[in-house]
Amino acid sequence: MQELIPLSELIVKLTAVLGASFVIERILSFFNVVINRLFIWKYSNKYTQLDKLQEELIVQNQAFEEDKILQDETANYDNTEEEIPFHPNLPEYEKINSEFDIQLIKPLEKIVDDQLRFKKYLENNTIVKEFWMQIIGVLIATIVCRALDFSIFDFFLYDLSKTSSTPDPGFFGCIFTGVIIGSGSKPINFLMNFLTNRKIILETQKVKEEVDKEQCETIQETANQFVQNTTDLTINKSLTIEEIVGFVYDQGDRPDRLENTHKYTKEIDLIVYHHTCLRSNAPFTDLVKVFDDKGWLTGYNCVVFEDGTIRVLCRWDRFGNHAKGYNSRSFGIAFQGNFETNPNVSFSNPDGKLGNITPTDRQLKAAARVIAMYTLMHNIPFVFPNVAEKGKTVKGIIPHNVISSKTCPGNNFPYIEFEKLITHYYNDWKDDAEFGNALEIFKNKPRVMSK
């Protein structure tokens, strides 16, 4: 008795399965393109017209609640109390003193930020799309298999010990084949993408290199021309405040969000300096994310990085979120880094694993320049109080720990050296007419001074 393994049939059927998967992949790809267009059209209609109003309402409500809480806090501020984030809508879980932060899933309707909402929208659509693609793929494949009476399940039925004919797998075999063909189109789709994208990437890189080369040459030429012009002409142009202090006032992160809120209602008489508690080389976006994650509209007014770069986070005609109970009459400036070296303090940096354990010279000087300038800009009392006496209003330039139980900006912060630097710049600039003129011009820039 000779029983056979039908290899030819196996190869033919396998090729047929592969081909069918490929065909279904192409059909689904076409659907995919159509659906993508529809989704984008729907999104652009839905979120750029009607929901724009709703979004503004959400921001306004959030801002209103923040203002309300702020007023309460300012009235009943107790210095000995442990500081908690002051966002009014802060849920209970955030108020727990935990070693971990949690990131919860927000539904699409509750996401205010445009980019995040679009990201979430795409994520949701991917899930819906994937579901329908899988179902449609399997259905098409199963129907086709049934119509053509095609099944690869026969291969399991070659009982070589028996001479009798094998049982017919019937509909079961069609579903089996349908699932393999239909859902098998997905890996084929990725394989196709991998192959086609690779080719496109190589071509794009080539074009990009050529463009870069051309651009470099153009920039070099322009730079040479500029140097030539400036050496030829004697320009006696007075410097701007931004050039003197060394920053660019770009109105901060998403300034429009604060248009109707966080307005200074009192005279600014306090400058509070902090450390961000983040790694000293963490980028600006990380800091923005911290405040976004807390659900706050904004954070410090200004941040100074280890290389002396100054970035505006909260626009200066609005108060930030940085010192509970004092925000509405203060300016907050933060050093990027963590300068707390006491291991008993939570989230300290005793072994320097978070980078510098003390601010860099450039950082100190840059921050001192900003503080000196801001003091002159708002005529803030030039004093450095060490304690906040109960019943008295604290004015001047203070570290955060003076008005909070926190150790911010850390035990390793060079307070005396920093105060000396501020004094140095302050004395240099206070009687300087040129500086005074530049300051007046700067004050007239949009979104610098509160009206």
Added chain:
Amino acid sequence: MEHLSIFLYQETQIAVITKLVYITFLFLILAIFVERATEIFVSIIKFIDLKNNWFFIWNRKTKKIRKRLDVLFAAQGSDAKDKKDVFSWILWNYISDSPNEGGKKIIAARFVRTQYYKIISRSFALAVSIVFSILMYKYLNVDLVTILNNIAQMQIEVEQTWIKILVTAILLAVGVEPLHQLILRFERVGQTKKKRLK
């Protein structure tokens, strides 16, 4: 068309290779079926999750996990290394890297959801394998042990039916994971390329 056929009883080199290819093929087909069926199931679960707004379930679980981790954290010694060791194996899947260096560790509800999806998909894969093995045996009288005996002529003497079914199911469920990883790798490479292109 003339069929290419090989006689089984001939113990030539080609025959052995053919048998091996055939058995691998059968196993692979079955594993692909289970893997793809699981993938469809997960996409259905995700869809239901989205449509029914199950996010609050994952949020609630995240809060519970934070409580448990806080208890664990407090129970450890003061040495930071001890704590790290604990988190390296207990519930480490739930803790993702902090989004900003130096910040607190994060327990993201999305990660919690992913972990639950993993558990659900693996359980489903095992369940499908078992059901599939039972159905195959009941209606078609097919199982991997018999196939091995008949085709590879391996003298595996298993009398009990349930053992045959269980062996088939376990082999399938075990084979699904590496296959899934392989397909996943393809998908990731494809996605990375797509992102780079954008």
